Amino acid sequence: MSRRIEYEDSAKAYFQDRLLEPAVAALMSPLIVLGDRLGLYRLLAAEEAMSLEELASASATHPRFLSEWLAAGCAAGHLTYIPETGRYRLEDHPALGLALDDSPIFIPGAHQIVVALSRSIDRLEHAFRTGHAVGWHEQDPLLFEGLxxxxxxxxxxxxxxxxxxxxxxxxxxxxxxxxxxxxxxxxxxxxxxxxxxxxxxxxxxxxxxxxxxxxxxxxxxxxxxxxxxxxxxxxxxxxxxxxxxxxxxxxxxxxxxxxxxxxxxxxxxxxxxxxxxxxxxxxxxxxxxxxxxxxxxxxxxxxxxxxxxxxxxxxxxxxxxxxxxxxxxxxxxxxxxxxxxxxxxxxxxxxxxxxxx
Missing domain, CATH: 3.40.50.150 (Vaccinia Virus protein VP39)
Structure with missing residues (x-):
């Protein structure tokens, strides 16, 4: 007899906590890697707060693209938007994790690993189907930097x-x-x-x-x-x-x-x-x-x-x-x-x- 699985309202909490939240967190990994590469976190950590225009000028980045990146960071809780001044702030705890590479909780490398592994999905699928493993040298180069x-x-x-x-x-x-x-x-x-x-x-x-x-x-x-x-x-x-x-x-x-x-x-x-x-x-x-x-x-x-x-x-x-x-x-x-x-x-x-x- 085949197993029968039916949807119940109690499944919503599992979906939210175990399936949706990890997916949303993974979506932020490319943006964290981008902010690290562009030096955005280090610029924000050096100032009390910055406007979009100031950050765009200091980082030589496109203002419209940067505004969306800032909004995503605010939505994730990494950045704080100050509506009275229209400025953005990187608080101390996020700064320790995202801007200071000598901090014990510096984390961009982990997000580089996430991005690197997402690039390897085809090779992994082939390995699972054939048994021919992915050699260390075959991994995406970003993995080595991230590790x-x-x-x-x-x-x-x-x-x-x-x-x-x-x-x-x-x-x-x-x-x-x-x-x-x-x-x-x-x-x-x-x-x-x-x-x-x-x-x-x-x-x-x-x-x-x-x-x-x-x-x-x-x-x-x-x-x-x-x-x-x-x-x-x-x-x-x-x-x-x-x-x-x-x-x-x-x-x-x-x-x-x-x-x-x-x-x-x-x-x-x-x-x-x-x-x-x-x-x-x-x-x-x-x-x-x-x-x-x-x-x-x-x-x-x-x-x-x-x-x-x-x-x-x-x-x-x-x-x-x-x-x-x-x-x-x-x-x-x-x-x-x-x-x-x-x-x-x-x-x-x-x-x-x-x-x-």
Whole structure:
């Protein structure tokens, strides 16, 4: 007997909260990316309030198009319209999220990710129908910029100030005196450059298999005048120039097609007293434990990016995904020869692990 589903008035609340509101929020993502690219949020954040004419002049943008963008921002609650003066204001909280790129809640990168994934829908449909996954290099280039900008504030406020010190005084002494760090899956180098700047006597080597990201990372190091960081194109399981006192995998281990091989490579590359620092999305061990806004975000990105990246390189591998949880990660570490796994820190979105032999 076929299932029969009938409309009831009680469905209205579900439609409003779970279906319509996310769609409306997604429609704002291109406008947020546009405001970021055009510098509109930074201009508004620098002034108490601005008129349409002032903002159009300062940003060299078309006034009629800009007026509609401003209206959308007001409707979304990002901007405030002052009817007595006809001016627009970016309040402090929205400014922290939209204009100040060193803020811990700076968010335009996340909206770049949304726009990038919308461009990949045809490739994803093909992957679902054929089983031929979308490789990392096949994703829209905006994704890489968005990921870099989205994770950068979190690392800036946590990696060097909190997470590395949580590894203990011996690690801090080692890196301060001139230890060696390997950052696997370094992307465009945001975290590696933060570590290199914080520990100028240490040598930092970033590894990634995406050539464009490696080029961007080396360019960023040169632009910042950071001479103790080098970025090399290599697979995660092909670490060069060890041993390393600290190996980091920051929001990337779950993307690896052969995580056991990567873990073994890390084990072989560690110095005698070295540690492996992993940052992974916060996750429980069961699907019913992974609910809410964080899990929704991670599962969405995992479906479109993380699972695709892993399956593209090793279709028959474990394909961890971004909500793997410790019950799936710990056995991989053990198989690679690690016996110590400790959660040294947590945030609402991340779990930070120290792994040692």
């Amino acid at each position: 870099d900008r989205f994770i950068r504030p979190g690392y800036g406020n946590n990696l060097v100030p909190k997470w590395i010190p949580a590894l203990g005084p011996r690690m801090m002494q080692c890196l301060t005196a001139g230890g060696r760090i390997a950052d696997i899956g370094c992307g465009r180098g945001a975290a590696a450059l933060q570590m290199a700047a914080a520990f100028p006597a240490a040598r930092v080597t970033g590894f990634d298999n995406h050539p464009e990201s490696i080029a961007d990372a080396n360019a960023a190091a040169e632009a910042a005048g950071i001479g103790n960081a080098t970025f090399i194109m290599a697979e995660a399981a092909e670490l060069h120039d060890g041993p390393f006192d600290l190996v980091t995998c920051l929001d990337c281990f779950h993307d690896m097609g052969d995580p056991v091989a990567v873990a073994r490579a890390v084990r072989d590359a560690l110095s005698d007293n070295g540690s492996w620092l992993l940052v992974e999305p916060a996750a429980g061990d069961r699907l019913d434990q992974n609910v809410g806004i964080a899990a929704q975000m991670f599962y969405a990105v995992s479906t479109a990016v993380c699972v695709q990246a892993a399956a593209a390189t090793h279709p028959d591998g474990p394909v961890l995904g971004a909500q793997a949880g410790l019950s799936r990660l710990v056995p991989i570490f053990a198989e690679a020869g690690f016996s110590h796994v400790e959660t040294i820190a947590r945030t609402p979105f991340k779990m930070i692990l120290e792994v040692r032999p």
